[in-house]
Amino acid sequence: SQTIHQWPATLVQPVGSPLSLECTVEGTSNPNLYWYRQAAGRGLQLLFYSVGIGQISSEVPQNLSASRPQDRQFILSSKKLLLSDSGFYLCAWKRKSGANVLTFGAGSRLTVL
Amino acid sequence: AQKITQTQPGMFVQEKEAVTLDCTYDTSDPSYGLFWYKQPSSGEMIFLIYQGSYDQQNATEGRYSLNFQKARKSANLVISASQLGDSAMYFCAMRRLNYGGSQGNLIFGKGTKLSVKP
Numbered sequence: 001s002q003t004i005h006q007w008p009a010t011l012v013q014p015v016g017s018p019l020s021l022e023c024t025v026e027g028t029s030n031p032n033l034y035w036y037r038q039a040a041g042r043g044l045q046l047l048f049y050s051v052g053i054g055q056i057s058s059e060v061p062q063n064l065s066a067s068r069p070q071d072r073q074f075i076l077s078s079k080k081l082l083l084s085d086s087g088f089y090l091c092a093w094k095r096k097s098g099a100n101v102l103t104f105g106a107g108s109r110l111t112v113l
Numbered sequence: 114a115q116k117i118t119q120t121q122p123g124m125f126v127q128e129k130e131a132v133t134l135d136c137t138y139d140t141s142d143p144s145y146g147l148f149w150y151k152q153p154s155s156g157e158m159i160f161l162i163y164q165g166s167y168d169q170q171n172a173t174e175g176r177y178s179l180n181f182q183k184a185r186k187s188a189n190l191v192i193s194a195s196q197l198g199d200s201a202m203y204f205c206a207m208r209r210l211n212y213g214g215s216q217g218n219l220i221f222g223k224g225t226k227l228s229v230k231p
Contacts, residue, residue: 034218043204043223044158059218088156100146100165100208102219104158 002027006091006105013112019064019078021108023091026072031093033074034102035066038088047089050074051096086112115140117205117222124227126195133180134190134225136205144210147188148219149179152202161203164188165210192227200229 003026013019025031032051036044046059048066056066063082067075074091091105116139126132138147149161164172164179172179180189192199205222 043221046218046220049218090156090158092158100210101148101160101163102206103160104150107156107158109156 002093002103004091004093004103004105006089006108008108009106010109011111013081013110015083015112016080019076019081019085019110021076021089021091021110023074023076023105024072025093028093028095029071030096031072032096033068034092034094035074035076036090036092036104038090038107040087044090048076081112083112086110115142115207115209115220117207117220119205119222119225121225122223124225126192126199126227126229128197128229128231129194131191131193132195132227134192134203134205134227136188136190136222138186138188138205138207140186140207140209142209142211146208146210147179147181148206148208149177149188149190150204150206150221151199152204152224154201158204162190195229197229197231200227202226 006023034049035047037047038044050056050068064078089108092102094102118137145166147164151159151161162172162174162177162179164181171181176193178191202224204224206219208219209217
């Protein structure tokens with residue numbers, strides 16, 4: 001069966017510090033991978049998605065970047081965090097064909113102080 | 114442009130009763146999928162149910178059913194026999210099925226917070 005892991009689960013960082021959130025998927029190959037952000041009390045906003053290694057598409061211009069160094073690894077980064085980067089970050093994966101369902105990780109809660 | 118609208122910010126239901134969470138959508142594409150996700154306080158997004166635009170019958174998954182009314186562009190979630198563990202945020206989402214790239218990505222409504230009372 002397939003599983004998706006995100007870490008860290010919780011992170012408190014000062015303004016101006018770097019960020020690295022990691023996401024890995026097990027039990028499948030060549031998935032589509034996604035990073036979403038959820039601000040407090042709001043819906044999900046798609047930040048980045050990837051259809052393969054090194055292929056990153058950005059949906060929203062911002063202070064963040066994403067990378068996919070391996071087939072099942074997706075990393076969300078920032079060189080200098082802003083207060084507005086606080087939120088709940090969710091990684092998700094989907095098969096390229098067949099099932100249309102997006103499966104999410106448990107999320108990473110980031111607080112920038 | 115695609116849009117998902119959930120007009121109920123919060124809902125209350127008595128334990129063991131049924132509840133309907135509303136969702137309307139807007140798209141001009143003939144092929145799309147509709148999804149409902151549950152987000153408990155832990156934050157994880159849990160997939161509940163899926164309905165394709167060409168599916169003839171309403172989707173059902175255990176206590177969850179999707180009341181799909183294509184002409185009205187609505188995809189309401191019905192939870193039967195509510196349980197205390199059903200208390201959570203519920204999100205409706207849609208994806209265009211014939212598109213890849215950003216045009217085929219999942220878009221979400223703002224969610225409905227369901228509280229089940231004992």
